[in-house]
Amino acid sequence: MSELLDKFKAYLAETTNLGHASTLLYWDLETSMPKEGFKGHSDALAYLSTESFKRSTSTEMGEFLDKLSAPAEFDALDSDWKYIVKQMKKNYDENKRVPADFYHDFIVAQNEAGVAWQDAKAKKDFSIFAPHLEKMIDFTKKMMGYMRPHMEVYDALLDSYEEGMDSATYDRVFNELKEGLLPLLNKILAAKPYDESKFKKEYDIPAQKAVEKFLLEYIGFSFDKGCTGETEHPFTLNFNSKDVRVSNHFRTDNAVDPMFSAIHEGGHAIFEQNVAERLDDTVAGSCNYLGLHESQSRFYENVLGRNINFWKPIYAKLQEIDPDFKDITIDEFYRYINSVKNSLIRTQADEVTYCLHVIVRYEIEQEIFRNNVPVSELPALWNKKMEEYLHITPPTDAEGILQDMHWSDGSFGYFPTYLLGTIYDGMFLEAVEKDLGSIDTVLAEGRIKDITKWLNEHIHQYGSSRKPKEVIQAVCGREVSAQPILKYFTEKYTKIYNL
């Protein structure tokens, strides 16, 4: 190994320590910090992130990357380090092109827009948020212009969340899905809805926590390399593959949502816990592709977790851990967790309508960045699309265009990755079944860990070192397609709703 690479690794290790400390502070801030500890934590976090950013954009870093990119050094690197150097050089060059003053103004605008969004949502008044949204759109365009001047803005945004996925691919698979899904949804909505009254009761919280632990272990989350916490919104946080944490939110009026949050975050965490150790603390050591990441959480949550065979080997155990489920049969439970409704809020949507919630956002983002539709027209556009796809109109903008925070911080192009993950899942399901046989059988026999092992081997171990298109090609042997997930939806819900 070259002396230069050794020095570079030592430099990266120091930066990693700063990141490690920031991650721990953030976890503590979210899960256990007392209210008045906020200032101390946020000051320390701001300091550490600034130092870390300085190191990642330093002249020293630039010199390392230039030298390692020169053919003599680069050709001698192994394939992991070739990826790492190339990716870091790309990120470095993009960050360097952003003027410091502009970056500062962007962060200020982002913070102000966040505050305005919260206020607008609470007061159900879009006009409070509108000027900030306009500013964030403008700033986002400029930011992409600096970072990726050779790319069309919306393509650049999509690519920044799911590298290599362009709008031509998104358009093709989303349209494919929409065409197939709209008639299916209409049939489901015309069928008899499921009566959920039996599930409306007070649930015990300690029992829910015990269920979370049981489910995480069952699907293959390692408690030697992870732990759990409680937060308002569930999330997954990773230090490296040896320490990956998940959080959950427990309520007395609903014990089912936390189960699926546990399985969802568990899916994200299992990915991170199984990235090859040699990639730890590098840019390849964690999955940076949001669509691919989401495909894993949704595979566990929906494809596996909402299959009745997932529950067959463990339902009696679930009833034993949480006696609130003693009077609910597995068939009733299965029916409840697959109830399809045309509701207003994306985060509460079932797996079928969820796709359309994302398509609404994707189409509006295109209107914003491609057709320059004025911000004042967006709420009406939102409502029109909700009516067209889900046959429902938000009573106020708080349940409509103001429901998500993503656009307030400039995360345009982020939403579509949620749906891309679902589309990948249809393809992964086919690939898993080709190797392991019907997942119904594998799950019914309590062998879910065989599926986890398959995912570890084929997807997780590579971290970010394989880009999403390469993963799909390697695992499925073909281009991304929405047909497999459409087939899954059609077969599953035709049976459930007797269509």
Ligand code: ZN
């Ligand atoms: Zn997720």
